[in-house]
Amino acid sequence: MSAEFEHCIRCTLCVENCPVFKVNPAYPGPKQAGPDSERFRLSGEGSVDEWIKLCTQCKRCEVACPYGVNPAETILKAQLKYSDEHGKAPVNLLFANNHYLGILGSLFAPIANLTTKLWITKKFFNLTGIATYLSFPKFYFRSLSKGRGTKNKGGQPKVVFFHGCFLNNNQPALGRAMIELLTGLGIEVVIPRQICCGLPALGNGDKATARRMAKKNTRILTGYIDKGYDVIYACTSCGLTLMHDYPGILEIPGADKLAENVYNIHEYILKLIEDGQIAPEFQPVKRHIAYHVPCHLRAAGQGYPAANLLRRIPELKLTVLDDNCCGLSGSYGFKLKNAPTAIKLGQAAAKAITDSGAEAFISDCGACRMQLGHFSKLPALDPSEILLEALGKAR
Amino acid sequence: MSTVSYDAVIVGGGLAGLTAALRLARSGRKVAVIAKGDPACCLSTGCIDILSGPSGALAALETLPAEHPYRLAGSAKLAEALNFFMETMSSAGLTYHGTATANRKIMTPIGTAKTTGLVPESMRAAWPVAGEPINLVSFTRLKDFFPSYIQARHSNVNLNVFDAGVTSTLAIATRLEEDAFRGHFIDWLASLKLPDGNLYLPAVLGLEEHATVLGEIKATVKREVCEIPTLPPSLPGQRLFRRLKRTLQEQGVDFYWGKEIASIERQKGGAIEAVTLKKSGRSARVEGRAFILASGAFVSGGLYAEQSGNVIETVFNLPAHAPHDRETWFKPGFFERGHGIEAAGVRVDEAFKPLETDYPNLWACGSVLAFSEITKHQCGHGLAIVTGYAAAKSCEEFLA
16 A cells, blocks of 8 residues: 555645646645545545546646655546446546547548537537537548558667557547658657557546556557567657556556656657767747647656757747646546536636747647647647758648 | 756756756756755745845844855845846746845734745735724635734724635636636725725735736725735745746756656766656656756755754765754744754855765755754745855856
8 A cells, every 4th residue: 555645744735736726616626635535535435525536637736746645646546436436427438438439430530520510419419428618629531540560661760659549530640740750860660559548548437448458558569669669659648658557556567668668759859869869950940839738748757858859949939838737638628517627727728828929839748739729729739740840841 | 768968957946946047047058957846935925035134134144153055155146146036037027026135024814024035016015004004805715814813913904805706815816817707806896995005915816917917906996905925825936936937948948847866877086977867667867067956955855854863965965964962953842943953954165065075066055055044044035046046156167
């Protein structure tokens, strides 16, 4: 039994950093939801506090906590316990299986895209507890997984690309651009068979599904690691799940090896530059870009590698914004009950972007891009797209 | 393992570390800040206590023992550092008032006066001149703020209470940043037809939009609007931290936040080459030509006292000074000034280089320093700014 929560000195730094606490009075904040309530949970009593589900798992509390308390993880365990005891709503079952929705969506892309736009579908969604303030992401028939295989064979170093669901089904063109960025730097890229990282399942109270997915990914990816490949991820939430939750809460055998060898795409490019393995020549990019730093990038504790890279591009003005959570948090904001919270947080984060005067914003998380693109009405890009532009390969 | 290299790596993200980082970044250095969590300044009143004393900080400087970090820095550097801070905050949109030559008073939530050096705009006039009425506005069910304390200590309090629908300082501040809600609150304020005297409120006047919230309220009530610092969540503390952090990010400083340092690597000559961060999965390695230690004292974890009475500096394992006899560490009363243990910490020379060590590229600043005795002298934030600035200056000479 881990007792990190006993290290809490009640300083309230976690509460000061909690986006939900700021805008939703029904949520008592990470201090009460985490360490304070944990003592009662340990007594084996049943879960009674439904507000536990209001935590978005942004992990800002864990980044802020100087005492290693890990409130978000304590809360996640309490969320899973609550779900086990109280059952799951249809909306949770649906989002936990996001992976299969994605497959269906891209298989029937034109129909799916049309259907999600219909008034009657939106009405139906609302009835099942799904929020529709944000348009459903568009599906593409030509998903990334349909282009599995090795690109730039023989290139060095060799990486295997964990693209995750969003890039696969909803932004495959961006995924292909990222692959082009890597191969353009001389890297061999393998798109392997893969399944959802499992975070949507974990976030919707379904640990068993999350474990099943995690085991499968671990088996596939460590197979490549054994053959000398590094693992690269593009979405910061998938990445944190691979590195943190697989060996942590999901207790997947072999996950430590995976966690040791998995890199954020920008962290990897930065590492190759710093190690002197590559020396890309960045052309000037005369733009002002705001960088909305995803909560799960902060939580990974690797700094902001994309910001470090982009600062090497001549004439690029970069405004780093890391104080706001976009509020969508994967499927969180898509739930009708959470929508008011998600909208308030989205508006505040978007205001920070527009106040900066930037002409576009970047974020290395698909959900952040979707949410803040909606609220800021500005082009929502991945840092990779700016790198490609600086390398003369603008999309 | 992935490595990123910098000119200077600052260990600690509090006011001392951030000041040092900014000073170095301003002279074009590539700087990284490593912190295991948010600093205590987020929980603070946002005021800068320089040094208590009836005639101001500068005059009190002479009365400090010769080994106090302020004496090592000297009065010229103290003034320079405070100017640096004031200029930085003005351009960051959070103007501070005050000088090192006079201390001032602000209202506390229990109605007493707190002595401090520099205050944000919203506390510029936060202590009533004798006999002046106090127009106090509080919020229904606001946690940890009880106007009756202030009423008990001041006879001329005109109290009005507003129901914001939420009960924490952070939530009220967030609501006040919404145009419609703020308009509603301001209309209510205008309807009160307040008698003469400044308006006092708990510190809830916005976070990011603080200037707008404060400005609009001032324009309506046409008098000084004074914030009273609260228990955390502390908006004035958060404003200070966020503005400073953002200024650093504009200067291109990289932050490694939320992870502890797992190990340090040294070169043959003793110089520190890199530190490794504990993180999920693989470790991150941060390389630097110079390092500045700004890890704080006991509460922040920069210092650790063992059962045996030994005090340890936790990051670089520097020799740490502590009063020998454990019996002398604490005075009988908690609120008594000058507990012996307050003098514990890392001893440094006038360049803020740790003594009795062989690290050629390490400096130290902030409350990790020995003989700071912060609560005794009331010099917390001031000490952080002045020593952070001074350590960065020495480090800059080394890098040049």
